[in-house]
Amino acid sequence: MRAFPYVPLEAKGWRMAMGLRPLDMDQWLEVDERRDVELEEKRQLLASKYDAVVATNPAGDEGSAELLSDVTAFLATHFSNFTTVTSPDDHPIVAASRVVQEDLCVLVRSDAWRLQAACVCFPSRWNLASKLGTTLDDIHRPVPGYDVELSRPTNAFFERLKPERSFWRLNWTLIDNPALHQPTSARHSPDGDLDNWYFRVERQTLRRLPHSDAIIFTIRNYVTSARNLCDADAAFGETLLLNLDTAPDAMLEYKGWRGVADRLRESLSAT
Numbered sequence: 462m463r464a465f466p467y468v469p470l471e472a473k474g475w476r477m478a479m480g481l482r483p484l485d486m487d488q489w490l491e492v493d494e495r496r497d498v499e500l501e502e503k504r505q506l507l508a509s510k511y512d513a514v515v516a517t518n519p520a521g522d523e524g525s526a527e528l529l530s531d532v533t534a535f536l537a538t539h540f541s542n543f544t545t546v547t548s549p550d551d552h553p554i555v556a557a558s559r560v561v562q563e564d565l566c567v568l569v570r571s572d573a574w575r576l577q578a579a580c581v582c583f584p585s586r587w588n589l590a591s592k593l594g595t596t597l598d599d600i601h602r603p604v605p606g607y608d609v610e611l612s613r614p615t616n617a618f619f620e621r622l623k624p625e626r627s628f629w630r631l632n633w634t635l636i637d638n639p640a641l642h643q644p645t646s647a648r649h650s651p652d653g654d655l656d657n658w659y660f661r662v663e664r665q666t667l668r669r670l671p672h673s674d675a676i677i678f679t680i681r682n683y684v685t686s687a688r689n690l691c692d693a694d695a696a697f698g699e700t701l702l703l704n705l706d707t708a709p710d711a712m713l714e715y716k717g718w719r720g721v722a723d724r725l726r727e728s729l730s731a732t
């Protein structure tokens with residue numbers, strides 16, 4: 462089995478940070494052995510819940526069209542063995558999303574950077590429709606501490622982002638359900654203990670498109686059993702515990718992690 466690709470826990474305890482790193486454009490989008498399964502899941506969601514997973518305003522059309530042509534060019538260059546047939550009947554952001562494992566968002570500058578088109582089949586407990594047309598600050602309103610710690614640097618980063626230099630970052634969470642499609646924002650504490658929990662990582666990329674001037678935000682999800690990560694590396698369990706123990710109360714509430722550290726401590730001491 463392939464090793465889990467990203468474990469973005471802070472070694473010294475919880476920290477909320479932009480954590481942006483320069484992106485090598487050869488690694489813009491990632492492909493792995495789950496491609497067929499995930500693309501099929503997207504196909505089913507688009508057939509059964511289109512309005513839950515797609516949201517578009519006309520302001521996002523130009524950026525979406527440029528995104529589609531970049532996605533097909535990227536696949537043709539890096540994965541030329543794939544057939545990436547896109548349908549002209551699809552909105553371009555949907556056509557692009559059908560051929561990659563990533564979820565795709567287009568932000569366009571007007572009075573502020575606003576989310577103007579998105580195809581998000583695999584949300585980590587948030588509601589896409591409610592975010593369409595809104596600003597970065599509004600999108601992040603539920604995130605405790607974002608307004609004080611991240612709003613200013615994130616807005617400044619969006620203003621400065623250039624097509625020649627793209628970036629990526631990682632987020633993680635601990636949940637009790639391995640499903641990729643989790644659209645409900647209800648935050649509940651994961652049931653059970655370590656044996657029932659999953660470590661879910663989002664790899665996000667940010668780039669500015671040269672022609673439409675839109676900013677593209679991609680989100681790729683990786684999920685694995687938290688127990689398996691602990692078994693593979695004892696330091697994982699200890700660092701996870703440290704991060705849960707040092708996260709602020711409001712963050713524990715937001716993430717649905719109340720009481721989780723104590724149950725993790727018990728699981729770790731029982732092994």
Ligand code: HEM
Nearest residue numbers: 478479566576587600601603604611615618632633634678
């Ligand atoms: C530099 C850019 C960005 C930074 C530093 C950032 C940071 C964050 C952080 C720290 C969280 C809390 C997540 C967690 O750990 O669970 C979050 C949540 C979120 N972010 Fe971002 N973010 C960025 C860009 C974006 C963009 C461009 C979008 C556009 C769709 C976005 C959409 C969201 C959403 C939907 C949530 C969940 C909010 C909710 O609970 O309703 N983020 N972001």
